Amino acid sequence: MRVTLRETLMLDIFKNFKLVAGSAGLEKVVTRIGLLDHEMINPIKGQFVEGEFALSTLLAAKDKPSLIYDSVAYLIESGASGLGVKDIYFKNLPEAVLTLANEEGFPIFIFDNSVYFEDVITEFKAFIDAIEVELSTAEIIARVLESADAEALTKVYRRCFEEDHSPYRVLYIRNRNADFESSSLFLKGHSMMRRLSVVFCGNYHEGLLVIVKGIHEDERLQLLIDGGLTSEMGYYYGESGLYEGADWLKHAFEESIMNVRVADIENCYAVTSNQRGLYELILTHRDAPDFQRYRNAHVLPLKTYDEENGSNLLETVIYFVKNEGQIKATATHMMQHSNTIRYRISKVRKLLHIAGSDTVLYERLSIAVKLYLLEQLTY
Numbered sequence: 280m281r282v283t284l285r286e287t288l289m290l291d292i293f294k295n296f297k298l299v300a301g302s303a304g305l306e307k308v309v310t311r312i313g314l315l316d317h318e319m320i321n322p323i324k325g326q327f328v329e330g331e332f333a334l335s336t337l338l339a340a341k342d343k344p345s346l347i348y349d350s351v352a353y354l355i356e357s358g359a360s361g362l363g364v365k366d367i368y369f370k371n372l373p374e375a376v377l378t379l380a381n382e383e384g385f386p387i388f389i390f391d392n393s394v395y396f397e398d399v400i401t402e403f404k405a406f407i408d409a410i411e412v413e414l415s416t417a418e419i420i421a422r423v424l425e426s427a428d429a430e431a432l433t434k435v436y437r438r439c440f441e442e443d444h445s446p447y448r449v450l451y452i453r454n455r456n457a458d459f460e461s462s463s464l465f466l467k468g469h470s471m472m473r474r475l476s477v478v479f480c481g482n483y484h485e486g487l488l489v490i491v492k493g494i495h496e497d498e499r500l501q502l503l504i505d506g507g508l509t510s511e512m513g514y515y516y517g518e519s520g521l522y523e524g525a526d527w528l529k530h531a532f533e534e535s536i537m538n539v540r541v542a543d544i545e546n547c548y549a550v551t552s553n554q555r556g557l558y559e560l561i562l563t564h565r566d567a568p569d570f571q572r573y574r575n576a577h578v579l580p581l582k583t584y585d586e587e588n589g590s591n592l593l594e595t596v597i598y599f600v601k602n603e604g605q606i607k608a609t610a611t612h613m614m615q616h617s618n619t620i621r622y623r624i625s626k627v628r629k630l631l632h633i634a635g636s637d638t639v640l641y642e643r644l645s646i647a648v649k650l651y652l653l654e655q656l657t658y
Contacts, residue, residue, distance in 0.1 A: 296388040303384035307360040329358030361386035417481030436525035446493035451535040453486040456513040484658035510548040577647035600648040604641030
């Protein structure tokens with residue numbers, strides 16, 4: 280996984296780092312962290328590698344500030360990802376250095392004496408090591424979910440629980456924002472791993488699978504709030520039931536994924552298995568031929584009509600179902616007049632040969648629309 284400088288700054292150890300130049304380079308990939316010391320006086324090619332983030336007090340430049348410019352130019356030429364300066368000798372950097380950093384998109388930070396180089400290096404290395412472990416486990420989980428690999432399942436369970444075989448739940452967390460990057464979610468998951476109740480966080484299909492020991496609902500909610508995984512930030516999740524042992528782990532994963540699909544379609548923050556309602560039936564039988572025929576009979580005529588007439592009957596039906604068959608709520612959602620929605624619904628009735636009240640229409644369309652929307656999801 281490529282970790283950018285912007286993402287690295289989310290680690291607690293970087294909270295006192297103040298960006299003073301080169302903001303255009305925050306998407307640079309960070310590979311490791313090194314110290315800039317004697318290289319300021321005698322820079323040798325190869326001392327810094329591409330992606331390396333440098334830390335320095337600039338001691339060697341204390342009596343010769345011109346060395347700072349030369350060192351930054353050397354770091355840029357080496358492909359370094361940025362520079363962090365401890366403000367012992369320099370509270371501010373020369374204007375020429377800041378100009379160079381801005382022109383080259385080379386981020387430079389100033390931080391105070393409360394941050395120790397050793398802590399920065401140690402925390403970053405632990406972060407990278409944890410990423411490797413989590414990615415490895417996440418790959419195994421993908422195999423577990425996409426095949427019947429019992430050996431992989433046991434391996435995941437042992438890695439997550441070691442000697443502690445507490446009851447567990449699985450949460451599958453996603454984000455609704457179109458410009459959201461799954462790496463940001465992974466970093467939040469890494470932070471969550473510090474909680475004793477969390478035994479695993481790993482990416483799966485642009486979402487985050489989290490295994491938590493059987494903590495109370497209020498505690499789980501607080502865990503998400505503390506991690507910034509709130510509905511206000513675009514997050515939503517599905518939650519499995521409470522299980523014990525390796526034999527139930529795949530089921531718990533699948534259950535959480537099924538539930539997040541419902542949360543996605545229904546535009547709500549969280550769904551548990553006992554909140555699935557009609558989806559309980561749909562999720563169980565959606566691949567059955569009778570269900571597929573029912574969906575096609577109600578959806579395909581609307582899609583064909585829309586394609587031939589440039590209309591949006593299917594979209595109207597989707598919002599009609601999402602708004603529980605209420606014309607006014609559908610009109611508000613689509614920013615249309617209620618009469619426009621009534622006209623479209625009348626056209627839908629004729630195309631699908633459905634008589635009766637709007638309630639009857641809603642009941643007929645509900646299963647078909649839910650089947651259709653589930654089919655549109657790519658995870």
